[in-house]
Amino acid sequence: MRGVETLDELRARAEACTRCPLHRGRTRVVFGEGPPDAKVMFVGEGPGYQEDRQGRPFVGDAGKILTQLIEAAGMRREEVYIANVVKCRPPGNRAPEPGEAEACAGYLDGQLHHVNPRIVVALGRIAARRLLGREIAVGKEHGRLYPLGPRRLLVTYHPAACLYGKGVRPLLEEDFRSLGRMVKEVL
Numbered sequence: 001m002r003g004v005e006t007l008d009e010l011r012a013r014a015e016a017c018t019r020c021p022l023h024r025g026r027t028r029v030v031f032g033e034g035p036p037d038a039k040v041m042f043v044g045e046g047p048g049y050q051e052d053r054q055g056r057p058f059v060g061d062a063g064k065i066l067t068q069l070i071e072a073a074g075m076r077r078e079e080v081y082i083a084n085v086v087k088c089r090p091p092g093n094r095a096p097e098p099g100e101a102e103a104c105a106g107y108l109d110g111q112l113h114h115v116n117p118r119i120v121v122a123l124g125r126i127a128a129r130r131l132l133g134r135e136i137a138v139g140k141e142h143g144r145l146y147p148l149g150p151r152r153l154l155v156t157y158h159p160a161a162c163l164y165g166k167g168v169r170p171l172l173e174e175d176f177r178s179l180g181r182m183v184k185e186v187l
């Protein structure tokens, strides 16, 4: 987003945003949260019911799992930045459409620019697709590291995938263990 000087200014723009139809159904804009100089940034898909009500990312069931995984990787939730591909809740918790992700891209790009994390974690296919700029099969490509400009991108499952398929949790835990090792090595 051109001409935006600070993260607070970017947040203010997002809170007034009407760039895509998702703004019509929102209760709160869920911009993201975390230290403005966090070394690790997690990127989810978009706000769900609880997030839309509270204006904070990952505060529902998937959020509980994410917090546990972050702690298992040896970090505290308060020390990482948490954002989403889209800042407004898609109706019925459907995945954001490519046009909606595109309309919202300036906010995520701005967050990456201002927070400048060393490691970015894409939580699920929608985030990985947005960040890598191509389709991705998370089942095949999770746990891998990709260059993302000056950063490293780790692709993993969306934490909500654990709520639907029992086999996913061990895979997510394994990816977060690698993240914990990487954080120790890189940071």
Ligand code: URA
Pocket: 030, 044, 045, 046, 047, 048, 051, 056, 057, 058, 059, 060, 062, 063, 084, 160
């Ligand atoms: N799922 C997401 O992708 N993001 C949230 O903030 C909450 C649930």
